[in-house]
Amino acid sequence: MQESPMSRVLVNQLRFYYESPYLNLFEDVTLDIDTSWRTALVGRNGRGKTTFLRLLQAELPPSAGTIVAPERLTRFPYAPADTTGQVRAVVKESVAPFQAWEEEMDELLQHDDEESLARYAKLQERYDAEGGYTIDARIESELAALGLTPEELERSFDTLSEGQRTRALIAALFLRVDSWPLIDEPTNHLDAHGRDLLATYLARQPGFLLVSHDRMLLDRSCDHVLSINKSDVRLTRGSFSTWHEEMKREEGWESQRKETLKREIRALDNAARKRRTWSARKEKEKRGGGDKGRIGHLAARQMKRALSAEQRGEKRIEEKRELLKNAEKERPLRLRPERSGREGGRPLLVVEDVAVGRGEHPVLHGLSFEIAAGERIALVGPNGCGKTTLLATIAGELSPHTGVVRLPPRHTVVRALQTPLWSEGLLHTHLLAAEIDEPLFRTTMGSLDLSGEIFDRPLETFSQGERKKVELCRSLLHPAHLYLWDEPLNYVDLFAREAIEEAILEEQPTMLFVEHDCRFIERVATRVIDLGALAPGP
Ligand SMILES: Nc1ncnc2c1ncn2[C@@H]1O[C@H](COP(=O)(O)OP(=O)(O)OP(=O)(O)O)[C@@H](O)[C@H]1O
Ligand SMILES: [Mg+2]
Incomplete structure (x- = not known):
């Protein structure tokens, strides 16, 4: 088959830096990527993955060098213009403005002058080329492949969970004709089942560029790896695991x-x-x-x-x-767990017949379990089942509707929040207010590959992963008997994930965590509590 020039992405001697504050990200990068590859784009947080996608989309101009990319690129995440309509309609409109075209064609048919007919013919051609005549059927089959039922297609888009929305919007990327999907971290709202569906779905797609830190997803769906390293950008053929081993x-x-x-x-x-x-x-x-x-x-x-x-x-x-x-490699990460003296003895945390919820009605009830010192428990369950609410209740931020949560006196609990606590201003100010030792914080951040200039600029300019790492360090540096971590690894690069896994295995803290990265659960958890199976529901 002859290759069309549109099926390649040619990057030639690319240089890119942010001007203010100055940050040089790419230096003399030359690449030739085939858009039919299923390419993983990996690299540590802040290395410029999202920036690279923005450069491909010509949203940012290169500081030097050239990029030749397909004209039609769609990047996930994106915000659909109107989310109040049915899922089916929102997905359809995300593919192309079919409805407006249909209305215009209807209108043109009312007239029989030459000009209207010519316009109609042109529009119909465009409508056909964009797949307008088959779009409804294709929406159904693609969304079904990503686990959305026909009933869900009829619901208002706004009523879907974050995970369902993600899956619907990703399907829309692949429904666009001749468009190269650029997918930036799709897993952050997906539970284990959603990730599994996505991996299977992506594995049979014709080509895309996928930024992710989820090892399972990358392994199952990609055949090339584009890695942004400390000193270069490299393209390797083969699976993610092969690249990782290498x-x-x-x-x-x-x-x-x-x-x-x-x-x-x-x-x-x-x-x-x-x-x-x-x-x-x-x-x-x-x-x-x-x-x-x-x-x-x-x-x-x-x-x-x-x-x-x-x-x-x-x-x-x-x-x-x-x-x-x-x-020189980074220093290993350190946790600061407190020993309670209860190791092997009485339980550290007792949750007894508890009902929890933020509003009037509990989202979970009849919940009982215990955690012994040294246990690391993965709390799993589908999106929206009440995992965060339960963690907030154990931390004492919410009171249980009924039942008791018991922790021995003078035992401390520390959380790492799903949405980082600090999102603006300078780190220095936050550290001072929270009475956290700044040199120690800097060392810990350094173990997660964040150092130097990052301390001089406000959190607003941090990438998502960098913010999440700040949240993790905030929690890591707090001596505690029990760590409650809510999706700690979202956006966090895989080298840092591995460093965190090593630290946990080394220091054996007691933990209760929500995390959908199955590799993390496999390595770290001593037990899994499945809320979906445990709680009878309201
Ligand atoms: N406007 C800006 N000015 C200066 N620096 C910026 C600006 N926008 C982003 N940065 C910095 O550029 C670096 C690259 O950002 P980018 O978002 O591309 O990283 P990333 O690889 O996608 O990271 P993550 O894995 O966390 O998503 C980061 O250190 C970020 O803080
Ligand atoms: Mg990014």
Whole structure:
């Protein structure tokens, strides 16, 4: 099959920086991407994934270099113009303005002058080309593939849960004819079932660019990986797992290199020390000895040689130190759990026949469970079943409608909120008000790859993942007996996810968390409580 030029994205020597505050994101990036690939776009928070999508859409101009991309690009998330109509209508209008075209065609048919007929013919051609005659049937089949029932299609879009909306809007991306979907973090409102449906759906799509930090989703749906790394942007063929393994191998190699460099620096340091001792001795001999002629001359030559060897050595040490800086990994993340002395003994938290809800009617009732010290419990259940409300009740922010929540006296509970607590202003101000030690906070942020200039600019300019990391650090730095984490990993890059997993496994805090990343649950949870199965509902 002949390739049409529209099926490639050509990026040539791209450079991009934000001007104010200045931040350089891309330097000399050259890429050739086929739009029929199912490409994962990965990289740490703040590396410029969303910026890259905006550059492809020509929403931002490159600072230098060129980008040739298909004209028709649609980026998720987007806000449909009117969400009050039926799901079917909202999806249809997100694909193309079919309704307006239909009305105009009806209107034109009322007239039989040449001009109207010509306009009608043109419009009909456009309507057909955009798939207007098949759109209704296609909406039904695509939405069904993403788990939305025919009844749900008739409901008002506004009544859908966030997860259902996400699925409907993603289907609309693929219903647009000849358009390349750019999907930016679709999983944040999806429960485990929604993620599973999305992975299956994407795996059979003709091509897209997908930004996600969900390892399961990437693994099941992508065949190429575009990674924005610290110093370059790389395109690799193969699954996400293959890329991930390769990256870990490289990391292992890097740390080996680091060890070698350290050894070499030590050896060079030793050599330099020996040379210095030798020079000092010769200098003494020269001054103390009687022969100022031949021996003195010889010693002077040797001294000169030693001196330039010393300079060369210093230079090599300096070079190696510089290389070491590049290879330096972040410090491991630390949690600060408190030990309650109840390990292996009486339960830490008791929830007894509890009903919870924010309004008059409880969303959950008849709920009983206990948590022992050292347990890490994943609280699972479909979107909207009351997980956040339950966490707020355990934290004491809400009172239970009935039943009791018991925690031993002087035991502290700390939360990490689904929507970060701090969303504007400077970190420094928040840290001061919350009495959090700033150097410690900086170190912890550094372990999650956030440092330097980020402290000088307001939270409003932070990417979503950066804000979420701030929320996590806020919680991590609080010594606590019980951590309540509500979807802590939304928007958080996968390297940070792994760092958090390592820290939890190392320090064994007691936790109750809501998280839809199944890999995280597999690695970290000691038990799963399924609210869908447990609570009888109102
Ligand atoms: N207008 C701006 N001026 C300066 N810096 C900005 C501006 N907008 C974004 N940034 C910064 O540019 C960097 C890249 O942002 P971008 O949103 O593209 O990152 P991302 O890779 O999508 O991150 P995430 O994984 O968290 O979504 C971030 O550090 C962000 O804080
Ligand atoms: Mg982003």
